[in-house]
Amino acid sequence: MYKILLVEDDEIIASSVCEYLKTWGYETEYVRDFEHVMELFLQFSPQLVLMDIALPFFNGYHWCQEIRKISKVPIIFLSSMNDNMNIVMAVNMGGDDFVAKPFDMAVLTAKVQAMLRRSYSFQGETSVCEHRGVILNLNDTTLHYGDKKLDLTKNDFKILQILFQNAQKVVSRDSIMERLWESESFIDDNTLTVNMTRLRRKLEEIGLKDFIVTKKGLGYMLV
Template sequence: MIYKILIVEDDRVIADKICEYLASFGYEAQVAKNFANITAEFSSFLPHLVLMDISLPYYNGYYWCSEIRKISKAPVIFISSASDDMNIIMAVNYGADDFLAKPFELTVLTAKIQAVLRRTYDFAGQTSILEHRGAVLNMDNTTLLYDDKVVELTKNEYRILRILMENKGRVVSRDTIMARLWETDSFIDDNTLTVNVTRLRKKLEQAGLYDYIVTKKGIGYLVE
């Protein structure tokens, strides 16, 4: 398995050096570019671990750590020169899994990353999320997060949306959706599917997601 690591560090020299070093160990590392929306970068890349600086443009690392925690349990390691006790305590309180003070040896950073990944994924497993157009579907608690709004979904609404997001860009037939729901003991007919999709669309629109689910008449639905 190739682990993906998101590097949230605004010093590009440091970030690129870390990225290059991690790549030599077989990790898929990516340096964040849009510091105004780290959550979007996280949702698009879906990393297994995040390296997070504290001092960043727009919002600090504490803020982004707390935002990531709303959608994922992926571990976060803070890397910062602000390594006094108060900053370390704050990092932990905001959901960090470890803290490494700058300057540091890349060998030490790699060892910490390996330890956290092993601890997280060997025993706890990976938190599963799906993302499309800024909307994040959390498959652990069956909720959708969009623009800081949490959309509560019924069992069938969640399953329908999950099927469509797993096949984003492709039309999923009504028969396929109903067959998938039947596999999970949700015995719904054609009319019930229409009602569920209508209610789901209404919830998405209330959250600001318009035209998220497209109907292909006589065929099925898709998200695009």
Template sequence: MFKIMIVEDDIKIREIILENLQKWGFDGLYVEDFGEVFNTFVKYEPHMILMDINLPSFDGFYWCNKIREVSKVPIIFISSRNTNMDIIMAMNMGGDDFVQKPFSLDVLMAKINAILRRTYSYSNIEANVIEHNGATLNLKDSTILYNEEKLDLTKNEFKIIYILMQNSGSVVSRDKIMRSLWEDESFIDDNTLTVNVNRLRKKLSDIGLSDFIQTKKGQGYIIL
């Protein structure tokens, strides 16, 4: 089932859109805390976003830009602002379409269906990010984002934190991590793993993620 996230300040409009999406068989969610748009996106993992421009605190252009840092998910702007400059900005910021208020629900649904078919017909529907306690791991460019700080990871660092975040709350043995690092046939011994983990911990600490990776003596590592 396709998941669609609604970022709309007008309560009546977002409820009408949500009701219509559900009639079409979509799973819908609208944002209520407009300071948590990005975090809601990461947790909900929608296949499309309907984004108003005029929002409390930060506008839709800002949130579109933040989401584009980690994802190519389709974004349709919905707004009463209809100047050429608004439409051009929406497209330049990464929007896929623009719907002017007041709008026809039939036209909106036609646009949603067309973009979903075009985007997902020939590709797997998979999340591009993993989120845990405010840290967002981008699977496409091997970066981790925390409190507005983005960190570039080496190949081995990415593999280590990827397997730990995939199994957050569970201990991952050193052997399992080393096997994942051996996939490219470059031998990683026990001491090399320790060096890689320590280097990764230092990097994470530099962006505020101290003690993100914890050691379970005699067992392995865990992210809680």
């Protein structure tokens, strides 16, 4: 079942569209807290986003750019601001299509179906892990925190991946070394310490001091 997220300021329109698309077999959700759009996006992990331009706090262009930092999920803009400048802006900001308000539900559904057909399976679901606002992108092995981006080495990524997958749980040194062995890199106990020290230094440089903590005699964990 495809999941569709609606980012729309008018709750009547948002709920109506969601209910209509549900009758076509889609799982739907809409944003209620416009200060935390990305949190819902990460939690819901949609296969398509319907995005208005005029929104509280930040406009749809902003959220489209934020989504594009971590995902290629298709985005269809829905807006009454349907002059040529806004349509061009929507595409330039990463949008895939534009539907002018007011729209017919049947036309919108046809657009949604066509976009999903074109986009999958080669564009799959959002491939990210998130913890305390820090985002690990599994597609391009980058880490995002605020407006900062960290390009990770193979070992950095492997270490963070297992820690994110077990966030707030202690991961043993042996488990991390086994994950690193999967990449055919020879990692002994001392080499793991060196890798971990180097990774922590990189995290501190983007404002993530003590993001990874050591549990003496047990292993490491994200806090």
